Amino acid sequence: MNMKSLTANIRGIATLPLLLTVAAIILLFLLPKFVTSTYALHIMILIFISVIMGSAWNILGGYTGQYSVGHAAYFGVGAYTTMILLQYRHIAPWYGVWAGVAVAVATGLVIGSICFRLRGPYFVLASIAVAEIFRVSALNLPGLTNGAEGILITEVPPFKIGNAVITDFMSKVPFYYIGLVIAIAVILATRLVQNSKLGYYFQAIREDQDAAHSLGINLTLYKNAALAISAIFTSLAGSLYGLYVGFIDPGTVLDLGLSVQIVMTCIIGGIGTVLGPMVGAVVLVPFSEALRSNMIAQALIDSGLVKEDSPIGTFLKEQLSHAHVLIYGILLVVVILFMPDGILGFIKKLLASKRKETA
Amino acid sequence: MKKLVALLLAVMFVLPAVALAGTVKLGFINSITGPEAPIGENLTNGVTLAIEDLKAKGIDVDLVKEDDTGKPDKSLAAFEKLATRDNVVGIVGPYTSATANADAKLAERYKIPVIIPAASKEEITRQGFKWVFRVSGTTGDYAGVLIDLATTLGKPKTMAILNENTDFGVSGAKSAKEIAEKKGIKVVFEEAYSKGSPDYRSTLAKVKATNPDLVFMVSYVADAILLMRQSREIGLSPMAFLGAGAGFSVAQFAKEKEISNGVFSSTQWTEEAPWAGSKAWFKRYVKQFGKAPTYHAACAYESMMIMGQAAAAAGGDREKTREALTTGHWNGILGEVRFQDYDGYQNQRKAVMLVEQVQNGKHETVWPLKDAVKKPIWPFPGWKK
Amino acid sequence: MAAQRCGQEAHLALPGLEKVTQFEGAGSKDHVPGQLTSLLLAPCSYFLYYMIVFFQSLISGILIGGVYALIGIGLTIIFGVMRVINFAHGDILMIGMYMTYFLFTVFHIDPFVSIVITIPLMFLFGAFLQKVFINRALNALPQNQILLTIGMGLVMSNTVMLAFTSDYKILTTTYSSSSVEILGISVSEPLVVSFAITVAITAALYWFLYKTDMGQAIRATAQDREAAQLMGINVKRMSIIAFGIGSALAGTAGALISPTYYIFPQVGSVFTLKAFVITVLGGMGSIVGATLGGVLIGVAESVGGVYIGSGWKDVIVFILFLLVLLFKPSGLLGTSKD
CATH class of the missing domain: 3.40.50.2300 (Response regulator)
Structure with missing residues (x-):
């Protein structure tokens, strides 16, 4: 199945998909010119961050088969480094972000050299434990992280080259473009990895660690390489989140729930594919926002399908927003039981069975 | 796929929200779900009573409720939505200190008056913000x-x-x-x-x-x-x-x-609080919701009453609402409320x-x-x- | 900030010393005789306080550890038989807590008595979960199994939240805060009772797994699924029974801590992670190991909380966990299968 999807992807660099991709990118770059709603931009930025996190995890989890459920650690380390440097050392974020990346990669390598000795469920548990250690430590080291009170920045300093102000970060547009560029970068990186020798090593490790080892592939080295690439982008996502939201605390950027969400984005979209995390993010982010803000219930009422004062209407209005995590949970169970290869895998299977019917 | 969703999103959000004539549109952010929900419920109930009382005063409030699940990032999304998509005149909330602190910054950026009902972290009203008002006392x-x-x-x-x-x-x-x-x-x-x-x-x-x-x-x-x-x-x-x-x-x-x-x-408030109407309000609350209110409920009630009256008097103008909040004073179940500048605070009620x-x-x-x-x-x- | 932390460390290092110095400062003028005695007694009382604090934390650690053990045993049986990491374990415990709460408030059945009802109900609940959900994913990738159980946990906790709101429920019995004092150390009565029940249940479980045919079959399945199947053991049925037992144990643990803890829909997450640590510590699939692991974690939390700071409790537990994973991956009592 993997060889097949590999060859399919290599052949996938045909002209039509390439044109479509370029068109999509151009469209996304032009979007802020037409869309003035900051709320729409906000959702788009959240989608970009989710794409970055998901794709970054995908390199380690999807291609190398190391299912880390502790990626919040790299997200949080990136966010904290950038924010601490900005807030307490007055170091501008475009330097701080790279410090964040360096710290995240360094922690990643330390964690990796410890945890990669473990396999299967043990690795999963160890990755959770490490992320939890980071969360609790951030809570208990107020001198470094300001503890439970979190770090609140009032503004991001303007980005200047020489004396020319490139952007002052007062609107969402600069964050939109930064998010978009990093998202494109991580997708390019995934593509490069997929088709390189490195990628073949990663996938060999995913398929059978022992076989890969006997072929002379250095397991520790390549697992750590995958983790390092993954940590770079996860940390960038964390820094972008911190600067954009302007507030971080251990409960939001180092939370186990965040780690789960990262994995979920990939699994729902389709694990080990370039498009999977994108599909996952594009489905999950607007969906959870619509549930949180009760937009779905409101839409049902506005469309006249459900009367506002009918029992169903009041139930939807009062309860649906309470139920958003419940619906999330049900979605998770359904996807795993009935579409174990995610939405992409499900669509492929549907197409394949249709093709069989016609043939 | 991505293109399509982007387009859909754009269409969905660009459409301006239709404002109803003769009413004030206000926002309310609260921890309706999540770990802080048990206390959040008090705030919701308090606001429900305030909406009733405002109606009795001839002020129709078109209230947009938002859940922030107690998380700052969700709270910011909610604020963003209220400020730019729903175009509310003013916002009451959010509940917790962490979320209120994060939202305060947005209030300043979007120039939208916010009354924080129950968060008590001192710094919230010590950052020189002009648009952030607080009914709650401080830690x-x-x-x-x-x-x-x-x-x-x-x-x-x-x-x-x-x-x-x-x-x-x-x-x-x-x-x-x-x-x-x-x-x-x-x-x-x-x-x-x-x-x-x-x-x-x-x-x-x-x-x-x-x-x-x-x-x-x-x-x-x-x-x-x-x-x-x-x-x-x-x-x-x-x-x-x-x-x-x-x-x-x-x-x-x-x-x-x-x-x-x-x-x-x-x-900040009890059933026997020495202010007019406390006891009656307590009874009404118990009758309507079947449980006793905490001070959070009273603070949220008072915050919404003040915001509703100020916004209605200002004819739904944000800047005028802000001025009304800065200069006005109100009498209710929390006694006399004024937003004052003292001890490094701005727009802070001196809580008894x-x-x-x-x-x-x-x-x-x-x-x-x-x-x-x-x-x-x-x-x-x-x-x- | 730094000063504040320094102060804190000083207390950690020298409990009791503050009291002595403070006495000297405060009473130096009017209570000369008092000061004299206190000076004479100072080293003595310092030692006494030190010992009391130590034993206090040791004993409450062991007692709490008994309940942890029960949670861990449940998880270890599930993992042993199915090789599935059950992330809904804490949420199953939460269901047990709510059951206990309603049996107490509606039918006035004492929590320690109501386990007679909770155990069979929770067994059925677990068996149902296994039959309907987990059995379908037995051959799925491990990360998918983990996410499946996480999803199930979310569904459970949020359904409970919709049904009973997220209010904290407090179950107050006449003995909820009773204690007996032994040599200056207070021992919580409800914890002692729950510890005794834990011991009894563990003993019964041993008897079941080692002396009955069905128990043997479960153990055989845990040891080697395929071999057990070849020997004619109905592996699917054993899985259902194992998940049932695991859930019943988690539910019982929930019932046992109800009188001294509080109940809310998200309470499970506290215990899920702990359960893993305990299970891995003892050796995945080892019941003696899980018992030991539970007590060990209880003591590590309690004693660590005193000497390192209660905020660091979880870090201590997780570091212990990583150390065991790295240096003795089969657990303290597990036999290596590799």
Whole structure:
């Protein structure tokens, strides 16, 4: 199945998909010119961050088969480094972000050299434990992280080259473009990895660690390489989140729930594919926002399908927003039981069975 | 796929929200779900009553409720939506300190008046913000009134501080330490515990070993009960147990009289509060929702009343609403409310704090003495074995 | 900030010392005799306080550890038989807590008595979960199984939240804060009772797994699924029974801590992670190991909380966990299968 999807992807660099991709990118770059709603931009930025996190995890989890459920650690380390440097050392974020990346990669390598000795469920548990250690430590080291009170920045300093102000970060547009560029970068990186020798090593490790080892592939080295690439982008996502939201605390950027969400984005979209995390993010982010803000219930009422004062209407209005995590949970169970290869895998299977019917 | 969704999103959000004529459109952000939901419910109910009362005054409020699940990023999304998509005139909320602190910045950026009903972290109104108003008292107010009471009734020399390791707990503990030291009380023990542990016995044993005169705690509902139960087990019996609002001032805590009798807690409002209409409002709340309100409900009610009146008088203009809030004053179940600049605060209500003590399984207002319903019992009478 | 932390460390290092110094300062003028005695007694009382605090934390750690053990045993049986990491374990415990709460408030059945009802109900609930959900994913990738159980946990906790709101429920019995004092150390009565029940249940479980045919079959399945199947053991049925037992144990643990803890829909997450640590510590699939692991974690939390700071409790537990994973991956009592 993997060889097949590999060859399919290599052949996938045909002209039509390439044109479509370029068109999509151009469209996304032009979007802020037409869309003035900051709320729409906000959702788009959240989608970009989710794409970055998901794709970054995908390199380690999807291609190398190391299912880390502790990626919040790299997200949080990136966010904290950038924010601490900005807030307490007055170091501008475009330097701080790279410090964040360096710290995240360094922690990643330390964690990796410890945890990669473990396999299967043990690795999963160890990755959770490490992320939890980071969360609790951030809570208990107020001198470094300001503890439970979190770090609140009032503004991001303007980005200047020489004396020319490139952007002052007062609107969402600069964050939109930064998010978009990093998202494109991580997708390019995934593509490069997929088709390189490195990628073949990663996938060999995913398929059978022992076989890969006997072929002379250095397991520790390549697992750590995958983790390092993954940590770079996860940390960038964390820094972008911190600067954009302007507030971080251990409960939001180092939370186990965040780690789960990262994995979920990939699994729902389709694990080990370039498009999977994108599909996952594009489905999950607007969906959870619509549930949180009760937009779905409101839409049902506005469309006249459900009367506002009918029992169903009041139930939807009062309860649906309470139920958003419940619906999330049900979605998770359904996807795993009935579409174990995610939405992409499900669509492929549907197409394949249709093709069989016609043939 | 991605293109399509992007387009759809664009179409969905660009459409301007249709404003209803003759009404004011206001936003309300609260922790409707998530770990803070039990207290969040009080705020929702308080606001529901305020909407009814505003209607009686001829002000129709088109209220947009948003859930922030107690998380700052979700709260920002909610604020963003209210400010730019729903185009509300003003916002009441959010509940917790962490979310309120994050949202305050957006209020300033979007120039939209916000009244924070119940978050007490001091910094929120100390950042020079023009658009952020706060009805709630500050953590300093909570600690101050308790330490006032303790130093008036007795001569405490030492104090232990135990707080949950959250934004609320940490800022409460900081204020308490600062105020205690100013009054010459030595803080002999301080520790932030992680919320939700089933066993605080060893920590309490450590507190007992330092033999403090006062034990000051900042906790939410469940931990407050747990801490007191285990204090009884351990036999920790100081001159007084002081609880800074939240978990110590809910009815559920008072009901556990075996462990709650004699405990002081500071609060912004009680049923017997010396302000007009408090008692009637309490009864109405109980009748409508089947449970007793906490001070959060009263603060949220008052915040929405003020925002509704100010916004209606300003004809739905944000800048005029802000001016009305800065200059106006209101009289309600929290007494007279003005937003003032003092001690480094901007647009902050000078809260008149009350102290309640649990006596016979009920919260009784015992401080300040002129408003007291019952006499405070001092010192802590000790545990009944 | 730094000063504040320094102060804290000083207390950690020298409990009791503050009291002595404070006495000297405060009473130096008017209580000369008092000061003298206190000076004479100072080293003595310092030692006494030190010992009391230590034993206090040790004993409450062991007692709490008993309940942890029960949670861990449940998880270890599930993992042993199915090789599925059950992330809904804490949420199953939460269901047990709510059951206990309603049996107490509606039917006035004492929590320690109501386990007679909770155990069979929770067994059925677990068996149902296994039959309907987990059995379908037995051959799925491990990360998918983990996410499946996480999803199930979310569904459970949020359904409970919709049904009973997110209010904290407090179950107050006459003995919720009772204690007996032994040599200056207070011992919580409800914890002692729950510890005794834990011991009894563990003993019964041993008897079941080692002395009955069905128990043998479960153990055989845990040891080697395929071999057990070849020997004619109905592996699917054994899985259902194992998940049932695991859930019943988690539910019982929930019932046992109800009188001294509080109940809310998200309470499970506290225990899920702990359960893993305990299970891995003892050796995945080892019941003796899980028992030991539970007590060990209880003591590590309690004693660590005193000498390192209660905020660091979880870090201590997780570091212990990582150390065991790295240096003795089969757990303290597990036999290596590799």
